[in-house]
Amino acid sequence: MTAAELRTSRQADGQGMRPSATGEDGGPLFSALVKASAVCCALPERVSRWMAGALGLLVAHAWRHERERWRETIDRIYHRCRRPPPQPVETIIEQGFLHFALVIAEVLRFPAMTGEEFQARVTFEGLEHLRAALAGGRGVVLAVPHLGNWELLGGAIAHAGFPLHSFYMAQKEDDLGRALDHFRQFTRIVLHDRDRGLVGALKALKQGAILGMMPDQDGGNHGVFLDFLGHWVSVPAGPANWSLKTGAAVVPLYSWRCGHTGRFRARFLPALPAETTGPMEERVISRTRRLVAWMEEVILALPHQYLWFYDRFKPRHHQHLARLKKAGVPMRGGGACLGLLPGEAGS
Numbered sequence: 445m446t447a448a449e450l451r452t453s454r455q456a457d458g459q460g461m462r463p464s465a466t467g468e469d470g471g472p473l474f475s476a477l478v479k480a481s482a483v484c485c486a487l488p489e490r491v492s493r494w495m496a497g498a499l500g501l502l503v504a505h506a507w508r509h510e511r512e513r514w515r516e517t518i519d520r521i522y523h524r525c526r527r528p529p530p531q532p533v534e535t536i537i538e539q540g541f542l543h544f545a546l547v548i549a550e551v552l553r554f555p556a557m558t559g560e561e562f563q564a565r566v567t568f569e570g571l572e573h574l575r576a577a578l579a580g581g582r583g584v585v586l587a588v589p590h591l592g593n594w595e596l597l598g599g600a601i602a603h604a605g606f607p608l609h610s611f612y613m614a615q616k617e618d619d620l621g622r623a624l625d626h627f628r629q630f631t632r633i634v635l636h637d638r639d640r641g642l643v644g645a646l647k648a649l650k651q652g653a654i655l656g657m658m659p660d661q662d663g664g665n666h667g668v669f670l671d672f673l674g675h676w677v678s679v680p681a682g683p684a685n686w687s688l689k690t691g692a693a694v695v696p697l698y699s700w701r702c703g704h705t706g707r708f709r710a711r712f713l714p715a716l717p718a719e720t721t722g723p724m725e726e727r728v729i730s731r732t733r734r735l736v737a738w739m740e741e742v743i744l745a746l747p748h749q750y751l752w753f754y755d756r757f758k759p760r761h762h763q764h765l766a767r768l769k770k771a772g773v774p775m776r777g778g779g780a781c782l783g784l785l786p787g788e789a790g791s
Contacts, residue, residue: 473619477552478626484549485556492549493706500545504538511537514752524674525744539748543701547593550706554595554630559603562631566600566699570712574606574654577693577715583649584715585687585694589660589739590751592699595624597710598656599631607653609645611638649692657683659735660743660756663783665764668732670780673740675757678783684731688719694731698742700749713738729780 470478484492504511514537522529529536550565577584586601586608588594602608612625612635628635633656636645649655659680660672667678687694693715699708716734719727743750764783773781 470622471619474623474626477619477623481552481555481627484552489553489706492553493546496545496549497542497704500542501538503545504541510753513755514540517752517757518747521673521675522744525740527744529747530745531748536748540750540752542704543749544751544753546701546704546706547595550593551595551624551627554599554627557599557630559632562596562599562603565596565706566708566710568600568710568712570714573712573714574695574697577695578606578652578654580691580693581652583652583690583692584654585649585683585692586654586656587659587683587694587696587735588656589698589743590658590754591742591746592701592708592710592749594658594699595628595631596708597697597699598628598633600710601654602632607634607648608632608656609634609636609648609653610656611636611641611645646686646690649686649690655686655692657686659683659732660739661754662756662760665761666783668729668780669765669768669783670729670733670736672736673743673757677757678761679732679736681728681732681782683735684728688724688727688731694735696735696738700746725782725784729782733780 487495515533518529518533518536531539574584574586588597598608598610610633612621612628625635634648634653636642636648645655657680659682661680663678663680663682665678666681668681668684669676669678672679683694686692695715696713697710699710701708716731719731721727722730761783768781768783
């Protein structure tokens with residue numbers, strides 16, 4: 445299926461993306477990325493990968509402010525988690541810049557890749573866990589952290605014939621977001637606008653499809669507040685909420701690069717255990733804590749492939765946290781709380 449056919453096949457419930465192949469509705473960064481993609485697709489892959497790797501190492505040494513932020517964050521996390529990093533921090537930083545330069549080159553090549561190529565790049569482990577969860581007939585929430593190459597991973601799953609759905613944010617995108625949406629058109633993932641397409645995504649899940657969610661990003665005021673990698677932050681309540689309300693299984697999944705190659709391994713874990721007793725709020729928190737504990741382990745094991753470019757641990761939600769504290773919502777002390785004020789309903 446071509447990109448044009450993919451765009452025209454989206455439903456009116458908020459699925460789909462802006463027609464962006466020409467760059468007419470994008471800014472300078474968007475246009476530059478589309479042009480870079482054309483060059484990347486025209487070059488032999490080994491040449492484009494070499495160029496990307498060299499540029500990544502150059503940026504790693506030139507972008508001193510970002511290196512220092514990474515260094516402080518990684519040092520702080522391993523200190524608070526009371527374990528040594530698997531490599532020297534400077535090596536993690538250099539390998540991280542190199543890894544994401546290669547990720548960018550891989551995404552830029554999406555327009556030239558066939559479905560067979562998407563599948564050949566990723567070797568799946570534990571696929572029986574996904575199939576067992578799908579056999580339940582109530583859909584699967586696929587929980588994927590920003591580790592490895594999650595864009596390529598999604599394309600490999602969708603091109604393998606699995607009914608994979610996910611979200612994009614039409615109302616909050618900049619040029620980079622529009623560019624990502626443009627390249628996601630080639631993955632066969634069915635995309636839903638996170639603001640206007642919730643009904644379509646929920647319908648797909650109830651019909652037994654897979655809904656991909658990223659549980660390591662900021663969860664906003666109504667997320668679950670807990671300790672994540674030694675920091676009190678909000679993480680999305682969505683994976684727990686949606687799965688508990690629909691009966692969908694939650695299957696954790698992560699990918700990692702094999703050396704410096706363009707090949708990845710992806711591991712599906714068994715579905716999270718059922719949460720059948722207690723109030724809904726407690727079950728949402730319990731399921732979210734299970735996800736967070738798992739994500740902490742894989743991130744700490746593979747820090748050179750985690751998305752440190754996103755300042756995940758920047759202090760946020762000060763005013764909302766103050767209102768929660770004033771309302772008597774218990775916080776910290778190794779615990780967790782759902783970021784709803786008394787009387788508010790969850791979604």
